[in-house]
Amino acid sequence: MDLAYSEEEQDFRARLREWLAKALPELPAKPSPDDWPGRRAYDLGWQRRLYDAGYAGLHWPVDAGGRGATPTQHLIFLEETERAGAPYVGANFVGLLHAGPTIAAEGTPEQRARWLPPVLRGDEVWCQGFSEPGAGSDLASLRTRAVRDGDAYVVTGSKIWTSHAEVADWCELLVRTDPAAPKHRGISWLAMPMDAPGVTVRPLRTLAGSAEFAEVFLDEVRVPVANRVGAENDGWRVTMVTLSFERGTAFVGEVVACRRTLGALARAAKENGRWDDPVLRRRLGRLYGEFGALWRLTQWNVSESQGSGGVPGTGGSVFKLAYSHARQELYEAAAEVLGAESLSLEREWTAERLSSLSYTIAAGTSQIQHNIVAERILGLPKGR
Numbered sequence: 001m002d003l004a005y006s007e008e009e010q011d012f013r014a015r016l017r018e019w020l021a022k023a024l025p026e027l028p029a030k031p032s033p034d035d036w037p038g039r040r041a042y043d044l045g046w047q048r049r050l051y052d053a054g055y056a057g058l059h060w061p062v063d064a065g066g067r068g069a070t071p072t073q074h075l076i077f078l079e080e081t082e083r084a085g086a087p088y089v090g091a092n093f094v095g096l097l098h099a100g101p102t103i104a105a106e107g108t109p110e111q112r113a114r115w116l117p118p119v120l121r122g123d124e125v126w127c128q129g130f131s132e133p134g135a136g137s138d139l140a141s142l143r144t145r146a147v148r149d150g151d152a153y154v155v156t157g158s159k160i161w162t163s164h165a166e167v168a169d170w171c172e173l174l175v176r177t178d179p180a181a182p183k184h185r186g187i188s189w190l191a192m193p194m195d196a197p198g199v200t201v202r203p204l205r206t207l208a209g210s211a212e213f214a215e216v217f218l219d220e221v222r223v224p225v226a227n228r229v230g231a232e233n234d235g236w237r238v239t240m241v242t243l244s245f246e247r248g249t250a251f252v253g254e255v256v257a258c259r260r261t262l263g264a265l266a267r268a269a270k271e272n273g274r275w276d277d278p279v280l281r282r283r284l285g286r287l288y289g290e291f292g293a294l295w296r297l298t299q300w301n302v303s304e305s306q307g308s309g310g311v312p313g314t315g316g317s318v319f320k321l322a323y324s325h326a327r328q329e330l331y332e333a334a335a336e337v338l339g340a341e342s343l344s345l346e347r348e349w350t351a352e353r354l355s356s357l358s359y360t361i362a363a364g365t366s367q368i369q370h371n372i373v374a375e376r377i378l379g380l381p382k383g384r
Helices: 007-026 034-054 070-085 088-104 109-121 235-248 252-272 280-305 313-343 349-356 366-377
Strands: 126-129 146-148 152-159 169-176 187-193 199-204 214-225
Touching: 007 034, 007 199, 034 088, 034 109, 070 235, 070 252, 070 280, 088 109, 088 169, 088 187, 088 235, 126 214, 146 169, 152 169, 152 187, 169 235, 169 313, 187 214, 187 235, 252 313, 280 313
Parallel strands: 126 169
Antiparallel strands: 146 152, 152 214, 169 187, 199 214
16 A cells, blocks of 8 residues: 555645635535434535535446545545535435445446435435344344335334434335345345335434434335345345445544544643643543554555455454544543533533444444454454
8 A cells, every 4th residue: 555645646635625615615504413404405515516526426436426536535535624624424424435335336237327326416315224123233133024025025124223314315224035044144135215105213312412313113115126236135245345334434534533633632731731641641642643543544444445346345344443442532531631621511522422432332333343353354263
């Protein structure tokens, strides 16, 4: 992996900075955190600006509607947009980071033509219907059933922690199509329209007070067979493709944000006198080193994904495992620096600290990531 920037890449960075400097002041005011229709409109409006400027799906393959950018250009884009304070993908993160790349890798030409352009243009939002009340970390234990009825599946069951379900147009849905098969088999990956009869969405409020997750109840929902991505009962393999994107490249922009937060913490410590504590300085210094290493690991993973046709490898689990714990420690350090101020729910630091608690659970628990690293990278035998 060559970490030096070429003249072309430096030119790409300069042009991106110039565009961001013009585009960001034109954005409307951010909506309230509880205004999900407003947040959807805001996030998709930004996505449309990216699309019109040629930055949407920057790293997607050209035949999927993307720009086919190099891994380094992708990382430059993430660095510069985060440093400039540009909006994140927000309500459309499932479509842009999970469902879209999965359909690009596994979908038929008809499916790619139907679903990828609206994601890139900012026309449609996706949510993820994987976890269930009894099938979280053990995802293969899911019980939502899909019975074939002619040219449709009749789906019955429920999902939980479904991100942005209340404003989504489509759901990447895992269902059991063969209940007699071993649990890792007999699963299929469907694209379900959220306005289909029989779909009920019930928002869930998090510890931080937000409601970006929901329960979704499915009562004999008819989903066309044509909406199945991959072969029937091959959904577990397709799901591993989805999760490789979720764990491999979906958090890379947040590493830049955490490095910026760490700098802000150091400045705050110098202002309030806590910088005199050598233990705190060592802690912040170690975190600086950890996030620097995570950025290098990010570069490695993105380069690897380019070499494998755009699908991240198992190194994404190493990144996700290390990042989840580093992020939690970052906001523990923030509490140490800010003291009593960090307890105010009005402070952004507090909301971020509460949010960080979920990172060792979301997108596969740390225990699951340890197993993946042990079995698929180190070649250790499976535990009993």
